[in-house]
Amino acid sequence: MFHLKKKKLILKKMLSLLTILLFIILIVLNILDLLTTKYALNLGGREANPIARFFLLKLGFRGLVFFKILFFPIIVYLFLTLEISNSGLLFVNAIFVLILNHNFLTIKRLLTIRLLDGKLKKLSKKIK
Numbered sequence: 001m002f003h004l005k006k007k008k009l010i011l012k013k014m015l016s017l018l019t020i021l022l023f024i025i026l027i028v029l030n031i032l033d034l035l036t037t038k039y040a041l042n043l044g045g046r047e048a049n050p051i052a053r054f055f056l057l058k059l060g061f062r063g064l065v066f067f068k069i070l071f072f073p074i075i076v077y078l079f080l081t082l083e084i085s086n087s088g089l090l091f092v093n094a095i096f097v098l099i100l101n102h103n104f105l106t107i108k109r110l111l112t113i114r115l116l117d118g119k120l121k122k123l124s125k126k127i128k
Helices: 002-042 050-059 061-081 086-127
Strands: none
Touching: 002 061, 002 086, 050 061, 061 086
């Protein structure tokens, strides 16, 4: 009986450690999203999320940072009040991985356009 209680306690601690790890991953993913979004914006891209775009248009990049800072406590609150499982938190992290993938593809596309534009300008100068 005592051994079973000890196993349950260890399992609870592991789950809470897993939860902490998932939240740390969520923070890192959000920071990466912010950085890649800034880079894409500097290359001429635009914010795809309409809510984040609103903050960006009204307050500039600081508005986007504010939106990200506001987002995290909301996720924590929902996690605690709705008793969302770690799999729900893992799902949110997976969504941010997809968002980052989109950001990287957008940056690649924008850099390719810049590179091709530069090559076309050099070619047109040679032709003239």
